Structure formats: structure tokens, C-alpha cells
Amino acid sequence: MTNASTGELFLWVGLPYLALGIFVVGHIWRWRYDQFGWTSRSTQLQERKLLKWGSPIFHYGTFAAIGGHVIGVLIPESVTRAIGIPENVYRWFSAGAGTLAAVLVIGGVIVLATRRLTVPRVRATTASVDYLALVLLLIVILTGVAPTVGVNMFGHGYDYRSTVAPWFRGLFIGSPDVTAISTAPVIYQVHATAAWMIWIVWPFSRLVHAWSYPLWYLWRPYVVYRSRDTSRRPSEPGTGGRKWRKIGAPY
């Protein structure tokens, strides 16, 4: 912490907490204000041939990438060592599985981005916040894939678990290690910064549909019955006396 400049403090402490704050408060606000706009905003009706390949590949690749981040960044090195996983094994697992995830995510996002930009029916449904999220995603993906494939798979390897990971975990216990992250390679820094930007955009875009993955469907009864609840006023948008506006939609 001693020789951190103001800029470093903003990038590695201010921005993360700002992003986290907006992420949390934004979601609460969006949920209370705009459940009507809370949707995946699917465009399968308009276009299905490209979506058939792009969407599942991208989503499943993203799940793998998120899983990799949990293992590599949230779980400390000492834990994996304590349960008997040598550094070498971890690195090659990380590089192998990470490369697989990277290929899926890159392939999926290329198909999806092409579709969104070149299919007129899909493009017409795209809001500016979608373009912003797409650009940020592309930055995050490219800066995430490059070190995974280029450095860890084919290069000499870089131990982000002793620099990036402690800083990230430190954010959640209130003592982020600024020195650690500010000495990491630039590509990791760009990756992390763009990721925080996505956290900021998240509550105001269609990305909110990620929190609605309907796992409850696995055990709920098939047919849902609901009473015409008399006690509750309808919560439809526009009925509360205030003007309601769509969030993250081009129309």
C-alpha cells in the first residue's frame, strides 16, 4: 500500500468498490422498478440458424470460464496445495480446461456478435447498452483468452494466483493488495478493469437474465395454480402513478 499512486488506488480500489456498489444497488433498483423488462430478450423468433450454434456454445463456454475463475481466483493457492494438488498439475489443468473454455467462448461470441451486427432483424432489437456490453465482453474475453492460451498453454506461464487473485479476494475482506495487482502484466490489468466495467453495466442491460436461470423448475409442480390474489394491487408498470420507461431496450 505504501507506494501506490492515486491512479492505482482508483483503478484497484476505487473502481472495484464503485462497480460493486452500482452492481448491488443497480440490481435492487432494477428489480423493484422494472421486472417487466427483466428478460433474456431472446431473438430466436427472428433468427435461428446462427443462434442454434452460437448461443449454446457461448453460454456453456461462459459457465466453464466462470467455473475456472472460481477455482483460480476465489480459491487460494494454499487451499489447492493443502488438498494435495501440485502447482504443476494445477497449471496444466488450468491451461487445458481454460483453453477449452476459451475456444468455446470465443467461437460462441464470434457467431453471436456477427449475428447481432449483420442480421437486420436482430440488429433492430439491439439497444446502445447492448453494444456497450458487447464491446466490454469482447475486451474481457480477448484479454482473458490471450494469457490463458498464449502464456499458460504455450508460454512460460504466469502465476496470477500470487498477484491477481490475492488482490481480488482482498477486495471482499476489505484489504485489497494494490501492489500485487499493479505489478501484474498489463493484459491482466486490462482484463480486470473491463470486467469491473461489465459489473457496472450489468444491472442496466439484458445481462440481468443470468440471475433468472430457472433451477426451481427442476422440482416445482408442472402446472402452477394461482389465485386472483385480492390483497395485492397489480404491480404492472405504469399503474403506480409514475411514468415507466423501458431499461436497455431500443424501442
Next chain:
Amino acid sequence: MRVMANVAMVMNLDKCIGCHTCSVTCKQVWTNRPGTEYVYFNNVETKPGVGYPKRYEDQEQWHGGWTLDRRGRLQLRAGGRVKKLAQLFYNPDLPSIDDYGDPWTYDYQTLIQAPLGTHNPSARSISALTGKGMDVKWGSNFDDDLAGAPEHAVDDPDLIGLEDRVRMEFEQVFMFYLPRICEHCLNPSCVASCPSGAMYKREEDGIVLVDQDRCRGWRMCVSGCPYKKVYFNHRTGKAEKCTFCFPRIEAGQPTVCSETCVGRLRYLGLMLYDADRVLDAAATPDEQDLYEAQLGVFLDPHDPAVQAEAAAAGIPHDWIAAAQRSPVYELAVRHRVALPLHPEYRTLPMVWYIPPLSPVADVVHAAGYDPNDPDKVFATIDSLRIPIDYLANLFTAGAAETVRAVLRKLAAIRAYMRAAQLGLDRDEDLPGSVGATPDDIDDLYRLLAIAKYEDRYVIPPAHAEDAGRLMGQHEQLFCSLDTDGGPGMGGAGPHGIASYRPSQPDTGHADQTFRADDGRSHFNLLGWDGRGSAPNLFPEPGPS
């Protein structure tokens, strides 16, 4: 026994003239918004025909509704819960917009604003999806009245097994109309398919609705419904469906499609059913037994035991009384002249149809119709293999005998009542030959031919203590013309081309003032919201 009530409909197909008034009025009320251009909660199809969307009845292709697994248990045809979640990112069974037809409008403004010239201006078709020009290729009712039938009608899934016998030549073809709304099924596969749990069946009246706040746009309901009566709003990214006009039903009024039907062919009434028997009935092994199985689910509202159970289940007294007068119960259960649409989907639909006698009567007429000889009518019904088998594919999963019994009864009513009207000798054996008493025939005659308003629609209003939530499921709780830039506000309306182009910049006052012949600027009061400033509304004070 667990008694529940379900509002239900019967349509008498003999009376449908295919005027589409029901579709038009329904659209005006519910789906005249951008995003729902292609959505018809009510549509009228010409049969034989491919339907809307194309070939929706072919569940080998779309996997809608329920099926039985190898051990005879009920399961969604598109697959179980795990498979549904795995296919969340791409639903292989979802129709594309081209199966419905790319919705379009016309660039009418070029007609109005084109400069004077020698060529007539033409209005280009403009896609509601992109706001750009398009070529119209398909839409709802492109095969109306058998238009293009030799090309399209042969794709009708209900013609399966009849291909060799159906002729699309003009002289030999038969045709009737099939108006369709959501079936508000007892065992709705759309509700079962919704991963979010946003779709539900109302406990009080059985109406199936989509909670617009909880829908997340996973679109499994669209493919799960075998009748394709759940639609995806391409603007809001949410599912929408026929609401059975629940705000009207709650007020004791018929649905818009029923109220405006010029043929007066729709009947609305309450059905009491035993919810505990629904799943067993839907899992009936033989598809052709599903009709009888569903009849077995309905409860007799005249039975004191049923009335007691219904009261115990919290069904109000006036609802039980309405169920006793229900024309749907009369037509479907007591007289057995109404049949469910595609019972083989195993959803236990609640919109039933009286099959049309007209294609039959037409042939009878051609063969020399003799009103004094109903046997001749029967003989002709029996010899009409093609229409009866076709109707059976629609209404009884192929059991022609059931359709034949209904048609014979309908023919008997005509013959019996015609004789009575003309003072001829009535054949008193005729009612018995179709399993009815003379009183039954008279009741049916009154219900089907006289068809008084209060006999067709027996709808108990929702209870007053439930008032205050008779609100629409949509955001649009105001006059649809009064949206920003709508006709009520001086604009081109919700279907103007402008509405298909994202985010129009505000034009401000530029359009609201005009220079008149007196050389002075005037303020155009049309379109003034009454709040902003109104420059040049009054003349400048003169020098006097």
C-alpha cells in the same frame, strides 16, 4: 373429489362464415401494439389448410403437448425438465417468425406526400421487425378460403392418411372454417413448460395467463403449446396469450370474440370438474379414448353431492347455479354434440367444437336432398368418408364413429324440426335413433338455432369483494391511441412506420406552428398536450 371451476367455450362450426370479425375485434382490444403485430389470440383458419403458424398441428415436427413414456406416464413431448433447462439457450422446437409470416405495414406516407407527377406513387411494404423494406411472402390467412389450396392445403397435418382420397379439384373439394383461441386446458402443457413459473392457471375460473413481471422470455411455452396459442412479443421479449378476456369475464360479460361474432356461434359457460381426475384422464393409454376420459373429468352440477363438494371447495353459490345453466355443459356433456379440438395432445382443452354438417349437407344436396327421408341424409353421412375422417382427425384423434354420431344427431334435429315447422308428420322414432328424446331435440334446437344471447352466455361475474384487480396484464392500461405520437396525440398511430424505427428524436415545436395565408404564424392545437407552451396561439396585439 376436488371440485374446480373452469370457464369454457363451444363454437358451432356450422354457423361460422369466416368473416374474421372475432379476429379483428380481438386484435383491436389486445394485440394492436408494436411487438404483437403477428399475434392473433383469436384467428380463423380455413380447413383444410396449413393453419397458423404453418403446420402447427404436426407434433412430430413441433413437439407440443404431452405424450406417454414407455411406462405409460405422462410427459411433455419436447422432453423433461433437465432437457428443457439444457435447451434454454436454443429451443429447437420454436417456430420462426417466417412460419407465422414477417409482420409488415405499408409506407402510406409516400402516397400522401409524393410530389405531383405522372407516375402513381406506390406504398412499399415495410417489415415491422426491421423497419426496412421487405417482400411479403406469407402471413396469417394466406390460404384463406382455400386460396392456393392445391399448393398449401395438401400440407394440412389433418389430412394424414387421407391424401389419396382428398381431391383439391374445385368440384370435389370441401371446406369449413375453424376459429381458434387459447384452449385454457385443464392440463396445460404451456404452463408445465414454463421454466420460470410465470404461467399459471387461475384457481377460480381456470383461465391460463402469463405473469408479465415474472416471464423471463425463455420461450418454452410457445413451443410447449400444441395449439401454438402462446406468442412471443418480439419487442418486450415476453410471452403473451389469449386472456379469455378475463376483465370482461370477471364482469359477467362474454369475451370480445364471442360478443362480436356475427354468426352467434360461440357459447360460454362454466364447467365443474374434478381436479384429482385430470392427470389420470390425460394419461389415458388410447388416444381415441381421451374424449370420453375428459367427459369423465367433468362433474354434473345438478348432482347434490357435487354441489356440496363445490360449496366446500369455496365455489360461490351463484357460480354453482351458473354451472347448472351452462350451455357448454349442455352441448358437450348432456347432448354430446361438441367435441374437443385435438384431444390427442392430452392437454384436456376447454374450447370445444360442434363439427360442421355443412360439407356433408352440400353433398347430400347435390345427391338430391329429401327432407322427408332423413335416412337418406344418414346414408349420405355414412358414405362421406373423406369429410368424416378429416373431422375425426381434428376432434377425436381419428375415431370416426364419434363424429358420425354427432353429425347424425345434428341432421336429425334439422329433419325433425323442419317437419314440425312445416306441419308435416314428424318421425317420432327419429330422436331415439340418435340417442335423444324429443325434449332433447327441442332443447338443442333452441340452443343452436334460436340461440338467445342469455342462453349462449352464462357467465357468473367475479365476486365484488374481488374488485380492484380487474386490471389488464399489459402495460397498456390507457387508450391505445393516446401513446406518445399516437393518433390521439396527433401522430401517425401505434402502427405508423415511425413506431418501427427505434428512438425518434423529439420534434419539439417545429411541427406545431404553421404559417397561414394571412402571413402570420399560427399554433396547431391538434396534438397539443395542454401542458407545454403554445406560441402564436393568440394574435400579437395590434398597434390600435
